[in-house]
Amino acid sequence: MVEMVVDPLTHIVRNAIDHGIESPEQRRAVGKPEAGALRVEARQSGNQIVITISDDGAGIDTARLVDKAIGAGRLTAEAAARMTEADKLDLIFHAGLSTADQVTSISGRGVGMDVVRANVERIGGVIALDNHPGQGLCITLRVPLTLTIIPGLVVRAGGLHFAIPRAAVVEILHDNNAMLQISCIGGAQIATIRGVRHSMIELEDVLGMDRPAQAGPRAIMVVRSGSGVPYAMGVAAVDNHEELVIRPASPLIMATGVYAGMTLPDNGKPMLLLDAAGIASAAQLPTILDDQAARRTEEQADAQAGVEMVAALRFEEMTGEKRLLKLALIDRVEDIDVGLFGRSGDQAYVRLDGRLIPVVNGLSQFDRAKVSALRLRDGTQEACYPVAAVLDIVQMPLVPDMVAMHGILSGVAVIEGEHLEVINPFALFASLSGYDMVEGQGGRCLLADAEDGWTREILAPLLRQVGHDVVLGLPEDGVIDPRDVLLCHDGEGSKVAGIMAEMTGCRVVQLRASPRAAGPRDASIYRYDQDALMAAITAGQG
């Protein structure tokens, strides 16, 4: 069932990239870092999987949404004036509406979010938006797990039984407890427990049930809401605690937001599982919003007072050290077949996308079949940096905590208590500038001894692997380019080769089977001397 979340997720990510995150110029103009950030997180919360997709883009412009809706004839101006911010945001889920100026191949057709919501709700999930215009958008998908067994409490309210996950409950008190004081102000209830004030609600009120008079005291449960801030929930009684097998409830029921699933206990009467966070939202408890706002202003203050940070990739080198590299330099991370790596002279390179790309840390031999590598780009030049493992993306100070220029390192930064060396991008690319990787443009390797088993089985594959264009035997059309290189062994072929070379001006590389040269004037290369062979070929093609 969770596979059905793939399409909605893809659509949301596309929207974020296409509409949410602004162009670098726009971002610079409002003081944001040039590179936008898109975070996708997933975690298990009881019997649900919670997926959040957040970006630091422009968020949703609800005013434009309303304008588009009025323009499309779906809304009158008077109705629009009466709408709350949440209602306006909900417009994004209406079919056919899009605030995109243009329809791109990625998105903008306006058929997206309604289908996304329908797909998510079909599997019993819910989708929620947290919009901060100008700062970004956070979309939360909650999707039920098919079957979970959780320890739960059975509570009674309004004459019905409900279940609540034990993990959500902090403590339970009776309302006649000395440590508890309930006060009421302007319709809002406050429970003060051992001096700490909590918002309080009666479960029956939230669910719209009657509260029949009861003989004994009511039970007050302190439960955790979505933001972690606890609140007090009054129920008639807490009857039992047991292990419950929870299944997802149908989308109709999940849509209320107060139920997280259902269970079938031994007595055969289906029981609903309460969602403590959902109940807090339904009751519109104020503490949650306030805390979030306070936290946000705190974070903003921190950011202003603190050091300027920049996004960096934390990775592990082949040699084991953990290092940091500025994220903006990294084009992408790829798993590359080790067979594509090679050496020419003292420069290691890798063959990718039909080009030869220099490998900056000089590694070309690996003990595994595939190696993770960072593809770097300084704007014009490309480079490849093989690593043992990519760890995560962190914020690092723009200037390292300790500056110590050495080789390709610029210093050390402290991230979460760990000392990590910072790579110096200038030194990295500077080490490449002397290197000129010319791929034999038009220059082919002509293997004169086409019938020879060694040439076919050993030499030809080697040359192809490092990227040369190999032709077995002399070309049929007889055309030989001066940039071609002719390889042959001593013998009949070499005489022909010599003639061809003179006629066309192409270079000849003579190979010999024995490791030792025949004499001081023997210019042939031992056929298994790979370095010399490659050097001779590339020198000929230069």
Place this chain on the structure above:
Amino acid sequence: MNRLYLFATLAGTRIAVETDEVEAVVKLTEISPVPGMGAHVAGLSALRSRVLTIIDTAALIQGMASPTRDAGLAIIANIAGHSYGLMVDSVSDICRVPEGELPLRGQLDRAWAPYGRAIVEQDGHPWLLVSLASFIDGGGQAQAA
């Protein structure tokens, strides 16, 4: 088209349902109510260790909860991976209709418009062909409205 149809009455109207959509027809025993939902969700009911969401289909059409909820008949269907029981007044027959479904004629009441999509003739009467899934989707919209 020689499809098999289930013929029933719902909110006083003759309806037909393609048997492909129907898993069973059962007599409901106990329904545990789901508080905080509209009248169209009658509650949850257990059926041989499965939990069904019982839809008061007449409430969807008529806008009010049906008076006697228990001891009624319901059509059991599996829609998008969830099990539902859709309440009906009575069930009359299951038979083949050689000519299959016919296009709607006349103007459907606004209450029925989201659900009825064609007509099936049987026993000299027209029966409104409905899709069970439309009651679930329609139910969602009724709640949002």
